[in-house]
Amino acid sequence: MSDADPAQVSDRAVQRGQGQVGSLGSGNHFLEVQAVDHVYDEPAAEAFGLRPGQICVMVHSGSRGMGHQICTDHVRVMERVMPRYGINVPDRQLACAPVSSPEGRAYLGAMAAAANYARANRQLLGEAARRVFARVVGRRLDLVYDISHNLAKIETHRVDGVDKRLCVHRKGATRALPPGHPDLPADLAGVGQPVLIPGSMGTPSYVLTGVAGSPAFASTCHGAGRAQSRTQAAKSVRGKELRDQLEAQDISVRGASMRGLAEETPQAYKDVSAVVESAEGGGLCRRVARLVPVGVVKG
Ligand SMILES: Nc1nc2c(ncn2[C@@H]2O[C@H](COP(=O)(O)O)[C@@H](O)[C@H]2O)c(=O)[nH]1
Numbered sequence: 001m002s003d004a005d006p007a008q009v010s011d012r013a014v015q016r017g018q019g020q021v022g023s024l025g026s027g028n029h030f031l032e033v034q035a036v037d038h039v040y041d042e043p044a045a046e047a048f049g050l051r052p053g054q055i056c057v058m059v060h061s062g063s064r065g066m067g068h069q070i071c072t073d074h075v076r077v078m079e080r081v082m083p084r085y086g087i088n089v090p091d092r093q094l095a096c097a098p099v100s101s102p103e104g105r106a107y108l109g110a111m112a113a114a115a116n117y118a119r120a121n122r123q124l125l126g127e128a129a130r131r132v133f134a135r136v137v138g139r140r141l142d143l144v145y146d147i148s149h150n151l152a153k154i155e156t157h158r159v160d161g162v163d164k165r166l167c168v169h170r171k172g173a174t175r176a177l178p179p180g181h182p183d184l185p186a187d188l189a190g191v192g193q194p195v196l197i198p199g200s201m202g203t204p205s206y207v208l209t210g211v212a213g214s215p216a217f218a219s220t221c222h223g224a225g226r227a228q229s230r231t232q233a234a235k236s237v238r239g240k241e242l243r244d245q246l247e248a249q250d251i252s253v254r255g256a257s258m259r260g261l262a263e264e265t266p267q268a269y270k271d272v273s274a275v276v277e278s279a280e281g282g283g284l285c286r287r288v289a290r291l292v293p294v295g296v297v298k299g
């Protein structure tokens with residue numbers, strides 16, 4: 001993102017980022033080998049380079065400790081300056097300042113820097129996957145799309161017939177540009193932006209595309225979303241038992257810890273197919289392909 005302002009990133013954040021670049025991270029982050037098991041829209045799938053039976057790699061990772069530190073640093077600043085702007089919030093996590101204020105601009109600049117770091121991080125993870133695929137199966141991996149989520153960006157949207165500059169904050173959400181959007185590269189102009197909605201390590205994930213007339217500022221959900229807390233999930237199953245169950249369904253699982261695996265049990269997530277159907281029904285996006293897990297690495 002060209003509006004990144006590295007001067008707004010603290011030394012502590014840089015330090016945390018330096019040690020982690022090229023790593024997956026724990027929790028819901030993953031690198032998953034998947035197979036395309038259903039295509040809903042052949043022309044769109046073809047434009048994205050997807051076909052039935054094809055093997056893909058989906059990577060979910062972000063700005064790691066650097067992003068976390070940036071958030072901590074700037075929330076602290078926001079808390080301090082809120083009274084100056086007459087802002088009162090019920091929870092400190094909602095601490096904020098006007099977008100155009102020095103504090104608001106500083107945070108947006110730091111957040112854009114974190115988004116660039118996250119992209120570099122995913123490029124390294126993608127490159128590692130490419131090298132393994134080239135060495136082991138002699139095949140190339142081509143990029144379908146790389147997109148951030150949990151990000152605020154300044155964008156232009158038409159509101160009541162007038163173009164407006166808005167700060168669009170996508171939390172638990174991702175961008176879904178419709179066909180013909182000026183920010184799309186030429187090869188995607190006729191189809192729209194590829195949208196990735198992962199499910200869980202034991203259920204399908206989806207590739208969708210943005211649609212015209214979205215009522216959500218060209219946004220949709222990013223993922224099925226949790227149905228159970230990590231504690232509830234870890235109480236419901238043991239990591240080893242879960243890994244055996246998934247292996248019995250021909251899904252290979254590698255995780256940094258058994259407790260971490262249990263916290264990520266598929267039952268801890270909502271039914272991704274139902275979530276995707278409602279997003280499509282709500283006019284936010286359109287299904288292109290369904291992918292099923294073959295092997296998953298959890299950090
Ligand atoms: N295909 C997989 N999907 C997974 C896995 N672990 C979590 N998830 C899904 O990803 C999203 C992440 O969304 P976020 O907004 O919380 O970052 C989450 O909601 C799940 O639906 C996995 O191992 N494989």
Ligand SMILES: [Mn+2]
Binds near residue numbers: 060062149150
């Ligand atoms: Mn995420």
